[in-house]
Amino acid sequence: KLLKCHPGTSCSGITDSGCAGVPGANSPDFPFTILHGSLMKRLFHTRTAILFAAFLMVFLAQLAMAAPVPPVMRLGEAVKPLAYDAELTIVPDAETFEGRMAIDIDIAQSRDFFWINATGLDIRHAVLVAGERSLPAEIVPGNADFVGFRFPAVLPVGKARLTIDYSGRFSINDTRGLFRQKDGAEWYAFSQFEPLNARRAFPCFDEPHWKTPWTLTLTVRREHVAVANMPVATEENIGTDMKRVRFAATPPLPSYLVALGVGPFDVVEGGVAGRNNTTLRYITPKGRGAEARYAVKTTPALLNLLEDYFGRPYPFAKIDSMVIPVTVNFGAMENVGLITYRSNILLASPEREDERFQQRYASIAAHEMAHQWFGDLVTMAWWNDLWLNESFATWMARKTVERFNPAWNAQEQRESERHKAMQTDRLASTRQVRQPIASRDDLANAFDSITYDKGGAVLTMFETWLGETRFRDGVRRYLDRHAFGNATAEDFFAALSESEPAFATAFSSFVEQAGVPHIALALDCSGAPALRVHQERFLPGMPPTGTAQQQWMVPYCVRYAGQKSDKPYCVMLSGKQASLPLPEATSCPAWVLPNPSGSGYFLSSMAPALLNGLSHASLNASEAVALSGDMTMLAYSAALPQDQVLRMAARLAADARPEVAKAAADAAASVHPAMLGKKERIRLARWLSRHFGKRAKALGWLPQEADSDATRALRVALLPLLAETGADPVLRVEAKRHAMQWLGRKNAPKLGGMLRPVLQSAAYSGDQALFDALVTAAATSRESGDRNVIFHALGSFTSPALLQQSMNLALSDRFDPREAVTILRTASESPENAQAVNQFVRQHYDALLARLPEDYGALLPKWGNMLCSRSERDTFDSFHRQRAALHPGGTRNFLQALETIDLCLANRRMQGGKVKRYLAASR
Numbered sequence: 001k002l003l004k005c006h007p008g009t010s011c012s013g014i015t016d017s018g019c020a021g022v023p024g025a026n027s028p029d030f031p032f033t034i035l036h037g038s039l040m041k042r043l044f045h046t047r048t049a050i051l052f053a054a055f056l057m058v059f060l061a062q063l064a065m066a067a068p069v070p071p072v073m074r075l076g077e078a079v080k081p082l083a084y085d086a087e088l089t090i091v092p093d094a095e096t097f098e099g100r101m102a103i104d105i106d107i108a109q110s111r112d113f114f115w116i117n118a119t120g121l122d123i124r125h126a127v128l129v130a131g132e133r134s135l136p137a138e139i140v141p142g143n144a145d146f147v148g149f150r151f152p153a154v155l156p157v158g159k160a161r162l163t164i165d166y167s168g169r170f171s172i173n174d175t176r177g178l179f180r181q182k183d184g185a186e187w188y189a190f191s192q193f194e195p196l197n198a199r200r201a202f203p204c205f206d207e208p209h210w211k212t213p214w215t216l217t218l219t220v221r222r223e224h225v226a227v228a229n230m231p232v233a234t235e236e237n238i239g240t241d242m243k244r245v246r247f248a249a250t251p252p253l254p255s256y257l258v259a260l261g262v263g264p265f266d267v268v269e270g271g272v273a274g275r276n277n278t279t280l281r282y283i284t285p286k287g288r289g290a291e292a293r294y295a296v297k298t299t300p301a302l303l304n305l306l307e308d309y310f311g312r313p314y315p316f317a318k319i320d321s322m323v324i325p326v327t328v329n330f331g332a333m334e335n336v337g338l339i340t341y342r343s344n345i346l347l348a349s350p351e352r353e354d355e356r357f358q359q360r361y362a363s364i365a366a367h368e369m370a371h372q373w374f375g376d377l378v379t380m381a382w383w384n385d386l387w388l389n390e391s392f393a394t395w396m397a398r399k400t401v402e403r404f405n406p407a408w409n410a411q412e413q414r415e416s417e418r419h420k421a422m423q424t425d426r427l428a429s430t431r432q433v434r435q436p437i438a439s440r441d442d443l444a445n446a447f448d449s450i451t452y453d454k455g456g457a458v459l460t461m462f463e464t465w466l467g468e469t470r471f472r473d474g475v476r477r478y479l480d481r482h483a484f485g486n487a488t489a490e491d492f493f494a495a496l497s498e499s500e501p502a503f504a505t506a507f508s509s510f511v512e513q514a515g516v517p518h519i520a521l522a523l524d525c526s527g528a529p530a531l532r533v534h535q536e537r538f539l540p541g542m543p544p545t546g547t548a549q550q551q552w553m554v555p556y557c558v559r560y561a562g563q564k565s566d567k568p569y570c571v572m573l574s575g576k577q578a579s580l581p582l583p584e585a586t587s588c589p590a591w592v593l594p595n596p597s598g599s600g601y602f603l604s605s606m607a608p609a610l611l612n613g614l615s616h617a618s619l620n621a622s623e624a625v626a627l628s629g630d631m632t633m634l635a636y637s638a639a640l641p642q643d644q645v646l647r648m649a650a651r652l653a654a655d656a657r658p659e660v661a662k663a664a665a666d667a668a669a670s671v672h673p674a675m676l677g678k679k680e681r682i683r684l685a686r687w688l689s690r691h692f693g694k695r696a697k698a699l700g701w702l703p704q705e706a707d708s709d710a711t712r713a714l715r716v717a718l719l720p721l722l723a724e725t726g727a728d729p730v731l732r733v734e735a736k737r738h739a740m741q742w743l744g745r746k747n748a749p750k751l752g753g754m755l756r757p758v759l760q761s762a763a764y765s766g767d768q769a770l771f772d773a774l775v776t777a778a779a780t781s782r783e784s785g786d787r788n789v790i791f792h793a794l795g796s797f798t799s800p801a802l803l804q805q806s807m808n809l810a811l812s813d814r815f816d817p818r819e820a821v822t823i824l825r826t827a828s829e830s831p832e833n834a835q836a837v838n839q840f841v842r843q844h845y846d847a848l849l850a851r852l853p854e855d856y857g858a859l860l861p862k863w864g865n866m867l868c869s870r871s872e873r874d875t876f877d878s879f880h881r882q883r884a885a886l887h888p889g890g891t892r893n894f895l896q897a898l899e900t901i902d903l904c905l906a907n908r909r910m911q912g913g914k915v916k917r918y919l920a921a922s923r
Contacts, residue, residue: 070115070142073439074207078109079116081205081212082159083249088201089219090226090262092180092187095169101202102163112154113140117199117206118147119177123166130160137162145196147203164203173818174853175328177201183285183325183343184782188263190324190340192333195383195443198255209381209486211252218245218262225265227283227320229258229337248317250336252484254379259335261322268292273300275313283322284347291347294361295321298404302366305400306373311476315377315483319369323347325784326818328853329447332364334371334393341368344785352785355703355712356753359401359408366404367397378479381486383437386446387511388489391433391455395463398456409659409709411622414460415598415629421454422603425516426540426637427903429895433458433511434489444858444889457601458510462496462503464599465555465570470499506553506572510601517552517602523610524579525588531558531580535573538603540637540903551576552602559596561589561617568596591617598626603634611644621657628652628663632670635911638903642671642911643918646687650922653691658710665692665717669725672904673831674868675912683919688726696722701734703752716757723761735762736770739793743773759793760826771802779814787819795826795833803833807840810848817851828863835872838864842879857887861894868904876901 082104089098099121107130126137126149135155140148149162170189171179177200180189191201199206218226222243226232230248237243250258266289270280280299282292299321307313320338327342345364348357374396375389394417402410424430433455437443463471474496482491489511493504518538524530537550557568563584571580582589591613594604614627631648634640645667652664668688676684699715707715723731739762742748742755751758762770771794778790794806807827810820824840827833841848841860849857861884864876877898884890 068113068148070146070148073437075115075117075146075205078107078111079114080106080108081210082106083212084202084204084214085217086202086214087217087219088178088260090178090189090260091221092170092189092224092263096167097170097178097189097201098167099202100163100165101204102161103204104159104161106159107155107157110154110157112152113148113150115142115146115148116203117145117196118142118166118203119144119197119199121147121166121168121200121203123147123164123203125165126162128155128160128162130156130158145199166203168201171200174855175324175326175330175818181325184287186264186286188265188285188325189261190322191258191260191335192324192327192330192340193258193335194256194330194333195386195446196256196440198258202255202258204255206255208254208256208379208383211254211379211484211486213249213251214253214258215249216247216258216260218247218260219243220245220262223264224262225267225283226260226262227265227322227338228260229253229335230317231279251316253336253376257334257336257376257379259322259333259338259340261338261340265322268296270296270299273303274307278303278314278316279318281318281320282346283320285323285325285343288323288343288347291349292321292323294348294353294358295346295365298358298362299365299369302362302400302404303369305403306366306369306396309396309400309472309475310373310479311472312373312479314372316372319372321346321365326816328818329855329859332368334368334375336372336376339365339368341365342784344783344788347783348785349783351750352755352783354752354755355709357785362401362404363397363413366400367393370396370400373479377484378482378487379485381488383443383446384434385487385489386437387433387435387451387455388492390447390451391459394452394456395459407709409713411598411625412659412662412710412713414457415625417453418457418460418598418601419629419633420449421457421601422516422633424449424896425454425514426538426633427896427899428539429892429899430514431892432514440888441891444855444887445892454601455511458507460599461510461555461601462507464597465572466496466500466503471496474499474503502553502572506555509552513550513552515550517550517554519554519556519573519594519602519604521558521592521594521604521606521610523588523592523607529582529585529588531582531592532577533573533580534577535602536576538637538639540639540906554602555600556594556602557596557600558592558594559623560585560592561613562586593617593619593623593627595626595630596623598622598629603630605634605640615648615651621659624652624655624657624660625663628660628667632667636670636907638907638910641914642675642907643914645670646915646918650687650691653695658708658714661692661695662710662714662717665714665721668692669717669721671915672868672907674904675908675915677916680916680919685725685727687919687922688722689728692718692722693726693728696726696728696731701731701738701751701754701758702749703754712753715754719754720757720761720764724764732761732765736766738762739766739770740773743777756789756792759789760796763793763796764798766797766799766802768802771797771805775809784819788822791820791822792826795823795837796830798830798832800836803827803836804840807837811844811851818853821852821856825863829866831866831868834864834866835869838867838872838876842875845883855887858884858890858893860884861890861897864897865900866904867901868908870905873898873901873905 085102087100123139128135135151137149137151140150142148171177176192176197178191180187198204216228219242220226222241226245228247229250232245233248234246264286266284266286268282268289270282272279282295284292316337318337322338322340323343323346324340325343331345332341370393374392380389398413433450478492478495497503515537517535520534522532524532554573556573557570559568560582592610631645635642635645649664649667652660655661696718701719722728723735735758738749738758774790774794778787781787797803797806806823810824824837827837861880867876880894884894
């Protein structure tokens, strides 16, 4: 700006945007190229030359002082945190918060500049004290994740303290960082820091391998309750209406496990539990403490079971369980000593405290408490081992709940998780469990069914192989060696390998590569009976885009006719092909059952003769359920004729065991409507009535006191199938009657866990009166659990006019969009409604992104999974491909949805005719 442009140009000086009219002025090389050409003579008058030289010196000095480019993900090891002393002023009905952060650091390499993490914070002042020197910091903006500090002198190696004064804004829409929400007339403030959101509340070193003590002080209104990871150490009044609450220092914690809450909470005392008499409390919105009764009743028993398994007491000072009214993309969070739950997970009125609520709370609470050992006591070194945290907690929750209440059907949950993982893992666009995390894009995809469900299923398989005691002892060794520190998958493998040297290699083969093993087997009776097996990656019946040349070390088990032992015959498959002798077979077996326990994470296929032979086998319930589920997965993936699955379902439908009949109903429900014309849909409805109708009528919509858990699960699966796909007029009328009674609270039956199925089936063929009643109930209900099932029902209308009215509610100011979006998500999961909801998304894309939390930009492509026509596929592709790439994690979600659509199209080509012929012949 010191240099004036020569006369005749259109600008009077060099500005931040350049100098219009001067050739090359906007080039990065302008300070140098300007010395050449005709300008040279005009510039180098004596006075101008001096000014230009001064300008050039300033410019080069600025280049020399320019801050380095911010890191991509990791900060490096040159500066490390040792401890945090954080102070926040939290007033929940304010838009901003104030903070002061003091960080004890260790400077490992001399420097005058370093980065730390900060997002959306207004950093006003920072000073570093090293020895007796106090050095003010120049604040250097980075990108959305980093802020830099430059100092006037080189910092000496050693310990120092960095103190930062700053402010930030509460999020009102997203539920990450520090956010505030209103419940009733009251405002509350909460935190959610996993994975990269502690930096939205504190300038800090926001990576999991830095475990340091945290001392947190909150300045809040006197009438408010303040909670955090640790018990209160001191509390003092300030001024006329505030107080300062200082909490005890934590043991070493990563930043993502720090947590807090402020507001007019009810605090429900839950007594003590566990070996160390750990204090339990329940932190709920004002006036809702009584709704935590089930959590108060059951949490101590869950804690005792976990301590028993891990062989060591709960490792922290307390367990507070805090309710958050609305959460986005998480239901609960395992913060040390302050576990958070979405309200409908922990709170329920007496009439909503049904068996479905009870099982859900027990499972989620067991998951989050398992994390207190596996993730909190021992923490991953980096996010590529997030799977180890979440897989283990998923597996441990199922194991704990099975011991907590053996009457609950744990087999169904295990099968559901295994097949949910395979739904994604069969795709060429899937990822490996232990995924390298080098960018936000990688991390955004890490919290999926591959991490949770596949990892949990693989743990089940290897526990079955090792045996429960040897596996448990390895887990205990792992915790003992790394308590209050960090660890990696290799550390976990090492601890388990002491029980079985092959463990590390075998387990790694499942978590270090993507895909589902496919094991084809054939019976060879040319000599002594044997099985010939061949393994490769399972690729659905479409042009493959992945590789089938992968191999796993598979704990592979079978059961076969003529076997004397009740135990399955098991081997470790390590090669692409093998011949397995059947040692107890005295003649050629009539049938062979692969994966009899259902614990193996693989799919098996066999020759038709062997498959048909299984219809004469005596299968226990677990075996029948696993076989049905695997056959359904193969057919759904265009790798097995769909008519074979329907034939199997017809045989199993009459089975007296409810869990087996449910597996048959699930298999029948797997037929995509796109395979069928109008005539075939009528035939399918009749087929369903013939095989399942009598049993559905006998069960009825209403739960009974004497129902087993398996019977309740069968009712949930069977009644909606017969009322919707089966078009049963009696069941439809009954569903609407029960729904209207519940909505009007007049002579309302006790629906229990059938509430959501009843409302959704009523809406499937519902009218305007039902729609209006649902909307009124959603608008007047304070209970988020009720609103949730109502929004599911509103997304289930198949009348185009009523579905349109329902979808419009997602853009209405009448409801919280974070809750009302359930309408669109539910509609997208229905084959009948998928096209309409995707059209709605295209029409209102910008409006939806403006109203919904930021993460939905990456999630919207998932709503295309049920599309199944070429035109819908092409429209979906052209609309989402570039848009998805703008959001972390969006591209993988888009590619997986597109591949799922392609798979449905392949199924239509390959299976449609077979299904039609089967239905026509089975009249």
